[in-house]
Amino acid sequence: MKITNVTAMILRTPMKKPFTSARGWWYKTKNAMLVKVETDEGIVGWGEAYGPAEITKSVVDTLLKSQIMGENPFDTNILWEKMYQRVEDYDPQGFGVAAISAVDIALWDIKGKALNKPVYELLGGAHRKTLKPYATGLYFWEDEGDFITPSVEEALKYKELGFKGVKMKIALPRKQELKRVEKVYEALGDDIELMVDANHGYNFVDAHWLGRAFDEMNLTWFEEPISPHDLTGYKELREKLHIPMAGGENSFTRFAFKEIIDQRAMDIIQPDICCAGGITETMRISAIAEADGVSLIPHVWGSAVGLQAALHVMAALPPAPHSWKPAPLWMEYEQTENPFRDDLVTSPIVQKDGIVTIPDGVGLGFEINQETIDKYRIA
Ligand code: MG
Helix, strand or coil: CCEEEEEEEEEEEEEEEEEECCCCCCEEEEEEEEEEEEECCCCEEEEEECCCHHHHHHHHHHHHHHHHCCCCCCCHHHHHHHHHHHHCCCCCCCHHHHHHHHHHHHHHHHHHHHHCCEHHHHCCCCCCCEEEEEEEECCEECCCCCCHHHHHHHHHHHHHHCCCEEEEECCCCHHHHHHHHHHHHHHHCCCCEEEEECCCCCCHHHHHHHHHHHHHHCCCCEECCCCCCCHHHHHHHHHHCCCCEEECCCCCHHHHHHHHHHCCCCCEECCECCCCCHHHHHHHHHHHHHHCCCEECCECCCCHHHHHHHHHHHHHCCCCCCCCCCCCCEEEEECCCCHHHHCCECCCCCEECCEEECCCCCECCCCECHHHHHHHECC
């Protein structure tokens, strides 16, 4: 089989209600950068890159496409290295790797479709057929007053929908933020787990101050409390606090994750399959993490394409540790308004009673809804 065409495309829609996290970027639009890889046998694969769409599209168009045209889509390791060699000297961590991720995911989709198997089978099989989704939300909207009432209402909505975990964004000055977290925690009660995600918006002192309070509440994890560049700071927080430290959504390739793992900087690493290097690279990262006893729970934030790719990887992640009754794997399920999550594929993922089932269709397990592409495609 040979690759005959590679098309990178951008889908875009305005948000009805722009929001932000601690990063302070206002999400005024939702975007998806999708890659469609075509073959001489008529089999088509889909992938997605996480991050600024115009740049990742440009990397695919100008650097990666020429590297894989005419090649065999089954050669995922070889093509990964070929693509990485093309970007490594200029962008070893970042847009280049995100663009590779999109192509790599599409190649795995093709392999699955060609063999008539779900991708998780090609990864060695499913250690689990279900995941435990947690709702990511509780962002910041303008004009929210004390930010507490809308946060509590939103958290309770997720509880009502059946989620067993909720991850809230935190970003306010520490005392104000602690009050907000306490209110959400009290509203959710004991049977719903609460994670907090600071998107590296605090310095060490504030993160430590908040972390001590989170320890008292037994929160599930503290995500990106401080800068991802400060691995020594993460290590110190790990030593001083009980709450698990999580991070990695803005780290790329096995090389960056090896550094985090070697330094024992985090309890939970969160590579995003759509930017850390695709399915191929995330499985390599998983092997390093497992060997060193670090948990891997992918970051997921995109369209249905990236979401379903993540589900196949999560099915194939080894239970770490192997045990009689391993804890179910958490799955990030972002809940802000997003037609590319809900309308892009003919069989979107559903959460029911706190469970999501791994898709078992061929390839990544979906058919693309062309109408959605036609409606939102801008480039
Ligand atoms: Mg995060």
